[in-house]
Amino acid sequence: MSASTEIFRLPKSVELIQDFKDITPTPKANAECRAALYSSNGQLFAYTQPNEVVILDTSSEAKLIHRIEIPEVFDINFSPQGTYLCLWCKPIQLNRENGTWNNNLKIFNVKTKSIIAEWSAKHQSGWKPQFTFEEGVFARNINQKEIHFFEIHSNSGESINLNQPTFKYKVADPKATFQSFQISPGKNTSLAVFIPEKSGKPANVSIYNIPNFSQPICQKNFFKAENCQLKWNSLGTALLALASTDHDTTNQSYYGETNLYLLGIAGSYDSRIDLKREGPIHDITWSPTAREFAVSYGYMPSETTFFDARGNAIHSLPTAPRNTILYSPHAKFVLVAGFGNLQGTVDVYDRQNKFSRVVSFEASNTSVCEWSPCGRFILTATTSPRLRVDNGLKVWHASGKLIYLQEFPELYSIGWKPQAIDQFPPIRTLEPAPEAHESTKEFLAKRQALASAAAKKPAGAYRPPHARGSASANAPASSLYQKELQNNMRNSGTPPPPGFARNGGTGAATAGFTPRVRTVVGAPPPVEKESKAAAKNRKKRESKKQQEKSESPAPSNPPADVAAATPSANTGSAGVIGGVASLEDKKIRSLLKKLRAIEQLKMKQASGETLEDTQVIKISKEDEIRSELNTLGWNE
Numbered sequence: 001m002s003a004s005t006e007i008f009r010l011p012k013s014v015e016l017i018q019d020f021k022d023i024t025p026t027p028k029a030n031a032e033c034r035a036a037l038y039s040s041n042g043q044l045f046a047y048t049q050p051n052e053v054v055i056l057d058t059s060s061e062a063k064l065i066h067r068i069e070i071p072e073v074f075d076i077n078f079s080p081q082g083t084y085l086c087l088w089c090k091p092i093q094l095n096r097e098n099g100t101w102n103n104n105l106k107i108f109n110v111k112t113k114s115i116i117a118e119w120s121a122k123h124q125s126g127w128k129p130q131f132t133f134e135e136g137v138f139a140r141n142i143n144q145k146e147i148h149f150f151e152i153h154s155n156s157g158e159s160i161n162l163n164q165p166t167f168k169y170k171v172a173d174p175k176a177t178f179q180s181f182q183i184s185p186g187k188n189t190s191l192a193v194f195i196p197e198k199s200g201k202p203a204n205v206s207i208y209n210i211p212n213f214s215q216p217i218c219q220k221n222f223f224k225a226e227n228c229q230l231k232w233n234s235l236g237t238a239l240l241a242l243a244s245t246d247h248d249t250t251n252q253s254y255y256g257e258t259n260l261y262l263l264g265i266a267g268s269y270d271s272r273i274d275l276k277r278e279g280p281i282h283d284i285t286w287s288p289t290a291r292e293f294a295v296s297y298g299y300m301p302s303e304t305t306f307f308d309a310r311g312n313a314i315h316s317l318p319t320a321p322r323n324t325i326l327y328s329p330h331a332k333f334v335l336v337a338g339f340g341n342l343q344g345t346v347d348v349y350d351r352q353n354k355f356s357r358v359v360s361f362e363a364s365n366t367s368v369c370e371w372s373p374c375g376r377f378i379l380t381a382t383t384s385p386r387l388r389v390d391n392g393l394k395v396w397h398a399s400g401k402l403i404y405l406q407e408f409p410e411l412y413s414i415g416w417k418p419q420a421i422d423q424f425p426p427i428r429t430l431e432p433a434p435e436a437h438e439s440t441k442e443f444l445a446k447r448q449a450l451a452s453a454a455a456k457k458p459a460g461a462y463r464p465p466h467a468r469g470s471a472s473a474n475a476p477a478s479s480l481y482q483k484e485l486q487n488n489m490r491n492s493g494t495p496p497p498p499g500f501a502r503n504g505g506t507g508a509a510t511a512g513f514t515p516r517v518r519t520v521v522g523a524p525p526p527v528e529k530e531s532k533a534a535a536k537n538r539k540k541r542e543s544k545k546q547q548e549k550s551e552s553p554a555p556s557n558p559p560a561d562v563a564a565a566t567p568s569a570n571t572g573s574a575g576v577i578g579g580v581a582s583l584e585d586k587k588i589r590s591l592l593k594k595l596r597a598i599e600q601l602k603m604k605q606a607s608g609e610t611l612e613d614t615q616v617i618k619i620s621k622e623d624e625i626r627s628e629l630n631t632l633g634w635n636e
Contacts (some may be wrong), residue, residue, distance in 0.1 A: 035048050218265060226244065233287075241262075275295065339367070344364035370415060378394075402443075
C-alpha cells in the first residue's frame with residue numbers, strides 16, 4: 001500500500017481454521033497513518049490520521065468509539081488495561097526567548113473521552129508515561145532526576161494537577177542522573193531505576209517498593225555500563241538488567257561489552273549471570289511462567305542457554321547462527337531463530353519434552369515474528385522500511401507447515417490481536433495442521449518447481465558469465481595471473497610455458513604459437529629492453545668471436561681489397577697491431593674505393609649513358625689516384 005494513501009487496513013482478522021475473512025474497519029483509513037496499535041487486552045484498536053486519532057472497538061467487529069481531533073500525532077501507547085491512550089504530538093516551540101514549548105504529550109481517558117493530563121516532551125525516545133498494572137498510578141520523568149507519581153481514577157474525567165504529585169522519587173546524589181526506569185507488572189508494584197557510571201563511580205540498579213523510596217529492597221553496583229535494558233518477569237518478582245557499553249576498553253570486540261545481571265525481590269538476591277562464551281548478548285527473554293529465562297549470546301555461531309529464576313543454567317542448545325528467542329504463550333514451545341543479517345532459520349523446541357526439536361524451517365528476510373495467542377501458530381512477515389521488496393505475511397503451524405500467505409506492495413506493521421490465554425486450552429499434544437490456503441498451495445508449487453529445476457541442472461565449477469558457453473581450453477584468461485602472463489608473453493615474444501595455451505586457458509601449448517606484438521600505427525616498432533643477463537652473454541659471445549678472428553691464419557688467396565689493406569713485408573709500412581690498421585693502409589683503402597667507383601662510371605660511359613659533370617671530373621682524376629697509390633707502395 002502506498003504510504004501517502006493507505007498504510008493499514010487493520011484490524012485484519014485471520015481465522016486460520018475457518019475462512020480467512022478480512023475485516024476492514026469503518027471509517028477506513030484514507031490518508032497517511034503513522035502509528036496503529038491494539039490495546040494489551042485486544043478490546044481496542046487505535047490508528048492515527050493527519051488531523052485525528054481514531055479509536056475502534058474490536059471485541060466483535062471494528063466499530064467506531066471516538067475520534068480525537070488532535071493533528072500531527074506521531075506515536076500512541078495504551079495503558080495496561082486499555083483505559084488510557086497516550087499521544088505524542090509534534091513538538092512546537094512557542095517562545096524562543098524563554099524556551100517555551102507546546103504541551104505535545106497528552107493522556108486521553110477512553111471511558112470519559114477527555115484529556116486528563118498534558119505536558120511538554122520534546123524528545124520522542126522514552127516519552128511514554130508508565131502505569132501500574134491496575135492503572136491506579138502513572139509516573140512521569142522530570143529531567144532525569146525525579147520521577148513524579150500521580151493517582152488517577154478511570155471514571156473521573158477531571159484534569160490532574162501535574163504540580164502536585166502524589167509521591168515522588170528523587171536521585172540521592174545531586175550530581176547523578178538516572179537514565180531509565182521501569183515499573184513492574186503484577187499487583188505488588190515495584191520500581192527499578194538505572195543510574196549509569198560517572199566520574200569513577202559504578203553504575204547502579206535499584207529496586208524500590210512504591211511508594212517507599214527511602215531504602216531499596218534490592219540493588220546491584222557494577223562497572224562497564226553506559227546503557228541498561230530493564231526487563232521484568234510477568235509476575236514482577238525478578239528483574240534482568242542487560243548492561244552494555246558502546247566501546248570495548250580491551251579492544252577485543254567491535255560490539256562493545258555486555259553483561260547480564262539478575263535481581264530478585266523475594267529474598268533480595270542479586271547476581272551476575274556467568275556466560276561460558278565470549279561475545280555480545282543477542283537476546284534475553286522471560287518464560288510466561290516467570291520461573292525461567294533464556295539468553296542468546298556469543299560470537300556467531302551463538303549459543304542459547306536456559307536459566308532458572310535463580311540464575312542457574314538448566315539446558316544449552318547446540319551452537320548455531322541464532323539471535324532471537326520467543327516462548328509460546330503456554331510456555332509449551334520455544335522458538336529460536338536467526339533473523340536480521342542471518343539466514344532466517346527457525347527452530348521450534350518442545351520445552352515440556354526435554355527440549356526436543358519439533359521442526360526446523362526457513363523464513364528468510366523476516367522482520368516480524370510472533371506466536372499466536374493460542375500458541376499453535378507462528379506469524380512471520382517482511383515489512384518496510386526494513387525491506388521494501390517481497391513485503392507480505394506468512395502463517396506457519398507449530399509443526400512447520402505453511403498454511404497461509406499474503407503479499408502486499410508495502411507492509412508497514414502487522415501483529416496478532418491480543419487475547420487472554422484462558423480463552424485457549426493448554427497444549428498437551430499438538431493438533432494436526434489445518435489445510436493450507438489456496439495462495440499457499442500456489443506458492444509451495446512454484447517453490448517446488450524451482451527446486452526441481454535447480455536439482456536437474458548439472459552441477460559444476462562456477463564460471464563467470466563472459467566465460468560460459470565455451471570449452472575451458474578456449475575460455476579467455478579470467479584470473480589476474482593468467483592475464484599478466486599472457487600479456488608478458490605477447491610483449492616479449494617468448495613461447496608460452498608448458499600447459500599454458502595462448503588464449504590464457506590451461507592445457508597443452510598451442511602448436512605454431514606466434515606471439516602478437518602490440519604496435520601503434522605510424523610509430524616505430526617497439527625496442528625490446530635487454531636484460532642484464534642477456535647483455536652479459538652477448539658481450540661474452542662478441543669477445544669470443546673477436547678472439548677467434550685475431551688468432552685464425554690469413555687465407556691463401558685473399559681478395560684484392562683485403563690484400564691491399566694488409567701490408568706486406570716489401571712495403572715497409574707498419575702492420576696491423578691489436579686489430580687496428582696504420583694510416584697508410586687506411587689511405588690505400590680509400591684510394592682503391594675511388595678507383596672502383598671510377599671503373600663503374602667508365603662502364604656506364606661506354607654503354608652510352610650520359611654522365612653528369614661531377615662524374616666526368618671523377619674519371620679525369622684516375623691517373624692522379626694511381627700515381628698516389630704507387631707513391632704509397634701499392635702495385636697491382
